[in-house]
Amino acid sequence: MKKRIFLVVGLVLLVTLLTGCSDYKQPITAESQGFWNEYxxxxxxxxxxxAAEFLGGSFGFSIIIVTLIIRLAILPLMIKQTKSSKAMQALQPEMAALKEKYSSKDQQTQQKLQQETMALFSKHGVNPLAGCFPLxxxxxxxxxxxxxxxxxxxxAEHNFLWFDLGAPDPYYILPIVAGITTFIQQKMMMAGGAANQNPQMAMMLWMMPIMIVVFAISFPAALSLYWVVGNIFMIAQTYFIKGPELKKAADTGKSGGAKK
Incomplete structure (x- = not known):
């Protein structure tokens, strides 16, 4: 089931990326054609x-404000995705018991496992794909x-604070902050969940911030600013949505350290 979900998400993301990558270096104007560009x-x-005109010509503040507006607009989708993820996480013990019960790899047993799993989802009103749709x-x-x-x-023709928006940050401050906030945001998302025990997820916890830093060093500072603002919003959002889980995970870590 998990493989199917990741496959669906991966295919849609691939199509989305390919849709926009062809015109990536072309300036966007009112004359730009194609669904992706026009809509x-x-x-x-x-x-x-x-927004920049309203803010006195500051494109830096404009990027910050518009980033926050977009994040607030998709916040209900993020909350729905988080609730779906929690529901799936709550069913993990029962799903593990089913896998143990139907551990045989023969086709008939696996079909029975799928039937029992879908019955479990139906019983608790959980849709395994519900967390994917908001994404x-x-x-x-x-x-x-x-x-x-x-x-x-x-x-690209404007500057903000110490950097030109159309050129990389000369002091690498934004790339480093982007990497740090990416790490914090991912760490908070993983806290208290099964992802902590997943080696692949643990590797991504470190790989993603490193990749963000590498990209941000060479990309225009405007993009780094967008990443930083988006990450800070996500950190605040995750704190308010997963506050009790984060506190529980922190207390567990403290008690575990005390025992040692």
């Missing part, structure tokens, strides 16, 4: 430009915003 990238680019809606929006920042000419 996702250009409206987001226009929102950035109009599938979010990704085109977030990737489209990423493209809008990259392809809006006006952004």
């Amino acid at each position: 996702i990238v250009y409206p987001l680019s226009l929102l950035i430009v109009k 599938l809606i979010q990704m085109p929006i977030l990737i489209g915003f990423y493209h809008a920042i990259s392809r809006t000419r006006e952004i």
Whole structure:
């Protein structure tokens, strides 16, 4: 079941990426054609430009404000995704018991396992794909915003704080902050869950921040600013949604250290 979910998510993300990658280096304008450009990238680019005009011409503040607006807009989807994830996590012991009961690899036994698993989901009103749907809606929006920042000419012509928005951060401050906030956000998401015992997830906990830093060093600072603001929002969001779990995980860690 997990493999199927990851396959669906992976395929949709791949299609989304391929949809936007062909025009990545082309400036976005009102004349840009194609569904991706006309209905996702250009409206987001226009929102950035109009917000900058409202904020006295500051594209730095515009990116911050629009990032927060988009994150707030998709917040209900994130909450739904988190609730679905919690529901699936609560069923893990029963699912493990079913796997142990039907441990044989023959086709008939595996079919019985699938039937029992689906019956378990139905009994508790859990849809294993429900956590994927919000993600599938979010990704085109977030990737489209990423493209809008990259392809809006006006952004590259302005500066903000100590950096030019169209050039990499000369002091590497934003890339480092982007990496640190990515690590914190992922660590909070994994806290108290089975992902902590998953070696692949543990590896990604370190790999993703390193990749973000490497990319951010060479990418325009406007994108690094977007990553930092988005990560800080996600950290705050995760804290408020998973507060009790994070506290429990922290207390468990303290008690475990005390015993040693």
